[in-house]
Amino acid sequence: MRQVLILIFAMTFAAVAHADPLADLATAQKAVIEAWTKVPFSQQNVIFVAEPSTGYGVYKKRDSNVFKPGEPIFSYAEPIGYGWKQLPDSLYELHLVADLDIIDASGEVVWSKKGFLDSDLQSHKQNLEFKLDMTLNVDGAPAGKYKLHYTLYDMTSGKTSSFDQDFEIASAG
Known part of the structure; x- marks a missing residue:
């Protein structure tokens, strides 16, 4: 034994x-x-940031969703569950497109842009860390409460996801 x-x-x-x-x-x-x-195609960590990020998870979170008239709106999001397309030379591609609607407090779409964002990455790895930086200028929009409604398309898998961000434009002065 x-x-x-x-x-x-x-x-x-x-x-x-x-x-x-x-x-x-x-x-x-x-x-x-x-x-x-x-994992379902979706997003995590959707926030307003003080400036565009400098990398995945590298951002300065904004303390408020209230913006001065003419102040740019920076949004940050981390998509998850997207797919990859196999390319020649051992490359993978991920490709995301976003449409944007701005909706006022009454629920009316006051501005819309198909293909507001088009972002892709080619890599030798199936990257799991990918971020989206979205910059919006709403010069001339009246003070009030609004919603950003993003519709995100995974061009590889054909899947769709959406997310909202409530924000406000402060009165001038």
Whole structure:
């Protein structure tokens, strides 16, 4: 019995000593990609920011959704569950397009733009970290409460998602 235990210990120790952390990481990454394909196309971390971000998760959150007349509106969002298109030369492409409607307090669409945003990325990896920066100038819009309604299209998978951001334009002065 003692010899069996020693043999089991030796085999376990040998397996641990020869474990390949890079292979383990590649296996985990493959599992994450598989799980990603099951996530509904949507977005997380939709916020107003003080200025356009400088990278994924690298932004300065704005403290308020009230903007001065003529002040640019910067929005940040992290889409999730999008797909990738396999390209030649071991490349992957993700491609997202957004339409934008501005809706006033009565529910009327006061401005609309198809293809407001068109963003894509080609990479040798199936990137899971992708961010959208949206800049809007509403010069001349009257003071009041509004809603930004974004419709996001994943051009690879054909899936659609949408999200809203309530904001206000303050009175001048």
